Amino acid sequence: MSWEHETVVAFSKSWGLFYLIAMAVGVLVYTFWPSNKKRFERAKDSILDGDDKPWK
Amino acid sequence: MLAQLTSGERQLSIVVLILMAMVGLAMAAAGRGDPIGVHGFIVVVASVAMIFVMLSGLYAPEPSAERLDHYYDDPSKVGVILTMIWAMVGMFFGVWVASLLAWPDLTFDAAWASFGRLRPVHTSGVIFGFGGNALIATSFHVLQRTSRARLPDQFSPWFVLLGYNLFCVLAATGYFMGVTQSKEYAEPEWYADIWLVIVWVVYFAIYIRTLARRKEPHIYVANWYYMAFILVVAILHIVNNLAVPVSFGHAKSYSAFSGVQDAMTQWWYGHNAVAFFLTSGFLGMMYYYLPKRAGRPIYSYRLSIISFWGITFMYMWAGSHHLHYTALPEWVQTLGMTFSLVLLVPSWASAGNALATLNGAWHKVRDDATLRFMMAAAVFYGLTTFEGSFMAIRPVNALSHYTDWTVGHVHAGALGWVALITFGSIYCLVPALWKRERMYSAKLIEVHFWLAISGTVIYVFAMWNSGILQGLMWRTYNENGTLTYSFIESMVAMHPYYIARAFGGLLFLLGAITGSYNILMTIRGHSQAALQPSDDAPQRNLAPVAQPAE
Numbered sequence: 201m202s203w204e205h206e207t208v209v210a211f212s213k214s215w216g217l218f219y220l221i222a223m224a225v226g227v228l229v230y231t232f233w234p235s236n237k238k239r240f241e242r243a244k245d246s247i248l249d250g251d252d253k254p255w256k
Numbered sequence: 257m258l259a260q261l262t263s264g265e266r267q268l269s270i271v272v273l274i275l276m277a278m279v280g281l282a283m284a285a286a287g288r289g290d291p292i293g294v295h296g297f298i299v300v301v302a303s304v305a306m307i308f309v310m311l312s313g314l315y316a317p318e319p320s321a322e323r324l325d326h327y328y329d330d331p332s333k334v335g336v337i338l339t340m341i342w343a344m345v346g347m348f349f350g351v352w353v354a355s356l357l358a359w360p361d362l363t364f365d366a367a368w369a370s371f372g373r374l375r376p377v378h379t380s381g382v383i384f385g386f387g388g389n390a391l392i393a394t395s396f397h398v399l400q401r402t403s404r405a406r407l408p409d410q411f412s413p414w415f416v417l418l419g420y421n422l423f424c425v426l427a428a429t430g431y432f433m434g435v436t437q438s439k440e441y442a443e444p445e446w447y448a449d450i451w452l453v454i455v456w457v458v459y460f461a462i463y464i465r466t467l468a469r470r471k472e473p474h475i476y477v478a479n480w481y482y483m484a485f486i487l488v489v490a491i492l493h494i495v496n497n498l499a500v501p502v503s504f505g506h507a508k509s510y511s512a513f514s515g516v517q518d519a520m521t522q523w524w525y526g527h528n529a530v531a532f533f534l535t536s537g538f539l540g541m542m543y544y545y546l547p548k549r550a551g552r553p554i555y556s557y558r559l560s561i562i563s564f565w566g567i568t569f570m571y572m573w574a575g576s577h578h579l580h581y582t583a584l585p586e587w588v589q590t591l592g593m594t595f596s597l598v599l600l601v602p603s604w605a606s607a608g609n610a611l612a613t614l615n616g617a618w619h620k621v622r623d624d625a626t627l628r629f630m631m632a633a634a635v636f637y638g639l640t641t642f643e644g645s646f647m648a649i650r651p652v653n654a655l656s657h658y659t660d661w662t663v664g665h666v667h668a669g670a671l672g673w674v675a676l677i678t679f680g681s682i683y684c685l686v687p688a689l690w691k692r693e694r695m696y697s698a699k700l701i702e703v704h705f706w707l708a709i710s711g712t713v714i715y716v717f718a719m720w721n722s723g724i725l726q727g728l729m730w731r732t733y734n735e736n737g738t739l740t741y742s743f744i745e746s747m748v749a750m751h752p753y754y755i756a757r758a759f760g761g762l763l764f765l766l767g768a769i770t771g772s773y774n775i776l777m778t779i780r781g782h783s784q785a786a787l788q789p790s791d792d793a794p795q796r797n798l799a800p801v802a803q804p805a806e
Contacts, residue, residue: 213587220569227565231558240561243474244553247402247544252688253325255404255471 257330258313260323265411270310272415277303283447286505291433292447295426295507302422327400331413333689335393336682337779338421340772342389343675346381347765353378354758358751368432376431376443382670383441383533385424390678391537392417392459395482397685398544399463402479403470412458419455423448435507439522441529442496446509449497456493460486477560481540484568488532496525516583523578531571534669538677539567539606545681546610546630550620555612559605566602570595577648580657589650596648600641607638625701629680632709636672643668655727660750664719671712671764679704679771686775696777700770707767714760722753 230236258266280303283296353374356362363369396413400406407413427444430436436443444452463483467475498512513521547554554560576584576592611634614621621631643665647656656662683701687694695701729746733739 209587223565223569227562231561239474240557243472243476244547244557246472247476247548248551248553251404252327252401254327254400254406 259316260319260330261410263318265409266310266314268411270307273303273307273310290506291430291435292505292507294433295430298425298429324406328407328410328413329397329689331417332393332397335389335417336686336689339386339389339393339682340775342381342385343768344772346378346386347768349374349378349381351758351761351765354761358754358758373431373434376436377428379441380424380427380443384427387534387674388420391485392420394541394681394685398478398482398540399466402472402476403466404472405466405469407462408465408469412462416455416459416462423452423455437509439496441526445507446499446501449493453494456486456490460490477557477564478540478544480564481536481543485532485537485540488528492525492528496521519579519582520576520584524575527575527578528571531567534674536567538674541681542610542630542634542677545684547613549627549630549684550614550617552613552617555609559609563602563605563609570599570602574599577653580650580653593648593650597645600645603641604638607634610634625698625705626680626683629676629683629705633673633677633680636668636676640665640669640673656723659723659726660719661723661727664716664723667719668716671715676708679708686778690779692778696774696782700774704767704771707763707770711760711763711767714763715757718753718756718760722750725749
């Protein structure tokens, strides 16, 4: 396969679409995966405690 | 501050500084009669001055192990001060170049004071000097708190902070001498660019090393934004600045790219500098300081993750909207336009997330100007991203491109979003860093807030008017089919708007000076009694109100 301009353009125009959709699906799956819910809830609350020292 | 460094770190600093001084000396020798020689002297002077500072504390006793029980905030403190200094310098030059457009005589017949040289001093001063220092200072603070881990060592944060400021000084002084690559927002020449790469790699390493030592299992979303900022800026900076210098003794270099590829690479860089320097990093700031100040968790953590990946995936493709109607293939233009439109989704998700976090706490926004800074920033972020998507549409761009509308858009983002979120975060950060109960004066924060808002609004409205008028005048034909207005006629029509713009910018500068005074007085301790070191909460002079059930 030669790396002519047309080849690269055809590749980006077709596969670019698919890998972007694949990444988007991956993010949505991670975000809405049920067992991640607890971790996210904890993360958003944990910055609010007044603790200002590194943990041991 | 030196006493906090271990003797090994002090020795390492001196070794690094000696190496830097030697490189500076080589630049000065090889670049005789060239601006790079002047920069060599600046590097030597800066390094030798720092060597003397280090020698003064070289034999101080070892710091106690007790320091490891606290976060390492000294670099953040210095970073905040540098942020405010650069704010005043960068905005002063902004007012000057704005005035220069209204009154061209203000260039005083001096080459260094010509518009083409002062303008990058303004843009680099505010973006890299003010914005960059704010990002470095806050990122060290946020990184430690959200990881529950101290920075990995006490040398590399200083290397990053001071090395970065050396880059900013080389950039600004270079512009005065006429040194430029002629790439917008990437003007510094090859040697300054190489130095920034070294600094930036150390910055990224600090992030990775601290995260590797984190005690909090989940990496808070603010860190994702900060890391995307550091990583992507490194990639953009390296690729766009690929160049071959004339010789090692010359400041001038030639880009590896030419023609439309050069334009595309530059605007891929340029737009992603907006995306990852001026958006991603400051979103990291917002996702930490806004919930912290409001005392409420972010409205939706899941939405923040989706916005993060949305911005990170899609911004990369939007740069070509800067090159509508050029030699760039039309499908690339359309691609950039489409992604710019889709970008509105993650952008508004972040803006909406911030405002929804405040929903139910509007009394705090009313009473607390610091929180109001952040709220106004989120509003401007929403407005500017909408405007940006709109302007990326090709036929709209036909009217707006090359006009002051673009300048107005950039300043709605830079003043309204970047500067307001920075000032809000700094007012939240300063009392925490210096262990003060609150800022020196809440009144002065109010004054700063209203100066900043009125300055931004005056600026943006002036530029909308002048930009659209300009665009229309440039495309008005008479019955003979020729242009109705000459270019100089459109210049004359701009004059009142340019005066208004300079005035708006002046108000914004006055706000920054007010803020700097307030921060200085807070640091000097002209306020209430010092707090317990463990208390890192926002000020408590607000009436306690029961949180509504969620």
